[in-house]
């Protein structure tokens with residue numbers, strides 16, 4: 001029996017969304033998503049390349065911006081690469097009905113909690129069920145873009161003359177606070193420009209004579225866009241922005257970008273934000289529901305590391321996930337059962353410590369990518385009876401073996417039944433299971449929360465280590 005602190009890098013199955021796959025030809029794949037009663041297709045086209053193509057996701061999220069899709073086709077046919085395109089109604093925004101209410105969103109405003117709320121409120125109305133389906137859609141969209149595996153996200157956009165321009169970011173302009181650097185090409189059309197999160201790419205593009213804006217990570221408005229999300233996640237991001245109809249100009253920009261990228265070789269670097277951003281709050285599970293049993297295994301020495309990593313037997317979660325968990329607890333109370341939580345939010349520093357001890361991605365998520373636990377949206381837990389005694393499950397918690405898989409059936413019926421009760425109760429409140437770990441669940445919208453290196457414990461982490469030297 002191989003036991004370990006298996007982590008959560010495996011793909012999560014999508015249960016909440018209808019998905020179908022169809023092949024138009026060898027190179028094009030269509031993936032369909034349901035948001036309320038709307039159907040959104042993500043068309044992925046792989047352009048073959050003679051050499052190893054750069055790990056770049058080219059994405060078009062606005063269905064009314066066709067010039068850039070044509071320009072990207074022109075360039076990727078020469079250079080190779082993968083293009084992902086949202087298709088639904090031919091319009092910029094996505095309308096959907098849910099529970100008898102009509103909603104509307106901008107698909108490039110759904111990647112953070114604050115942005116999601118703002119786009120629903122601005123274009124229709126916010127409600128928790130609408131927020132949940134949009135959050136789940138954003139998660140699936142980011143998975144389809146393969147954001148965990150790329151070194152660069154290139155967003156493809158077109159604009160209407162003189163509305164959204166590079167000049168808006170210049171000093172005194174309406175978007176000046178969003179920009180850390182503004183480099184305008186003399187005599188260039190201000191509608192044709194790059195907006196980037198990576199300093200080296202910014203410099204390389206400016207050197208090549210392009211107009212380019214560098215996002216200011218400290219002051220940028222959290223509008224839920226892909227640029228804000230990528231900036232928070234440490235994933236290099238480039239928006240290739242040009243006027244509708246500027247196909248030749250935009251193709252030239254894309255060639256310039258690929259040359260710059262080849263020279264700079266951008267790399268993702270998950271930093272971990274030290275403060276939860278607005279719309280994200282870490283709360284003590286015990287404070288939200290004192291009836292949930294807490295058994296943080298990494299607050300004891302009885303774990304693989306032989307060290308206490310957390311300073312107290314407490315578990316923190318992002319507030320919306322903790323409140324969701326309290327609803328599961330209420331649901332189980334009717335069956336005289338309850339939850340026992342082993343782990344929730346995990347500071348990035350602890351992830352790094354686990355990685356130092358066991359640098360194996362089968363067991364521990366690579367801190368360079370971040371674990372779902374680092375976002376406060378993943379929880380590891382089991383069932384207890386009315387007396388607080390753990391119910392038997394097909395495997396131990398943190399056991400790395402087939403017995404931990406959800407499709408494992410070679411166990412006594414009561415153990416399989418207990419696993420089923422836990423799965424049903426968690427999924428009824430929207431939590432997503434992990435096929436390889438019966439104890440692990442993700443809250444919907446988990447990708448919207450950044451990897452955090454916050455310490456909510458009010459005491460130093462790693463209590464077994466000698467205290468760091470204090471500066472006078």
Ligand SMILES: [Zn+2]
Pocket residue numbers: 007008373378379380439440441
């Ligand atoms: Zn887990």
